[in-house]
Amino acid sequence: xTDTLTAGWLEFYVATAxxxxxxxxxxxxxxxxNIKEILGEPSLTARAAAAVGSxxxxxxxxxxxxxxxxxxxxxxxxxxxxxxxASLLQIRALRTMxxxxxxxxxxxxxNSVLVSLQLVPILAGAVLxxxxxxxxxxxxxxxxxxxxxxxxxxxxxxxVEILR
Numbered sequence: 092x093t094d095t096l097t098a099g100w101l102e103f104y105v106a107t108a109x110x111x112x113x114x115x116x117x118x119x120x121x122x123x124x125n126i127k128e129i130l131g132e133p134s135l136t137a138r139a140a141a142a143v144g145s146x147x148x149x150x151x152x153x154x155x156x157x158x159x160x161x162x163x164x165x166x167x168x169x170x171x172x173x174x175x176x177a178s179l180l181q182i183r184a185l186r187t188m189x190x191x192x193x194x195x196x197x198x199x200x201x202n203s204v205l206v207s208l209q210l211v212p213i214l215a216g217a218v219l220x221x222x223x224x225x226x227x228x229x230x231x232x233x234x235x236x237x238x239x240x241x242x243x244x245x246x247x248x249x250x251v252e253i254l255r
Contacts, residue, residue, distance in 0.1 A: 105153070118242065121246055137186075139249055140180050148174060155170065155173075164220065216234060
């Protein structure tokens with residue numbers, strides 16, 4: 092992979108794809124263990140869909156990042172499409188969670204900020220890559236890592252907090 096856009100990123104993308112796939116498996120286990128509680132609360136169903144969608148975005152972003160000799164604008168376009176799909180799930184989850192009376196204002200703000208912190212860097216990186224700027228790779232990497240963190244927190248809610 093020498094002299095290509097993603098030269099030097101191979102290990103990052105492989106590790107991130109593995110982490111994303113492992114966390115997606117964890118979320119699926121959490122869903123199966125607590126399926127009655129999750130299906131009984133629309134905000135949890137939306138949150139689960141958003142968590143899975145975000146993790147799929149991480150795996151797909153890592154996968155397209157591993158495609159050799161791919162021009163930056165093509166990678167940017169692929170990431171833009173994936174981020175748009177994950178964003179729709181996150182927006183739906185936020186719209187479903189925010190009206191719930193049990194959520195404090197602090198948690199509403201925290202959820203909104205967390206979603207933005209996850210996907211905005213990937214979106215920014217995709218736009219930079221569309222413009223042919225390799226700096227977009229760093230934005231995408233930051234977004235992928237933040238998405239892993241956010242999805243881990245969602246998995247915690249779906250596995251533990253749901254039982255409180």
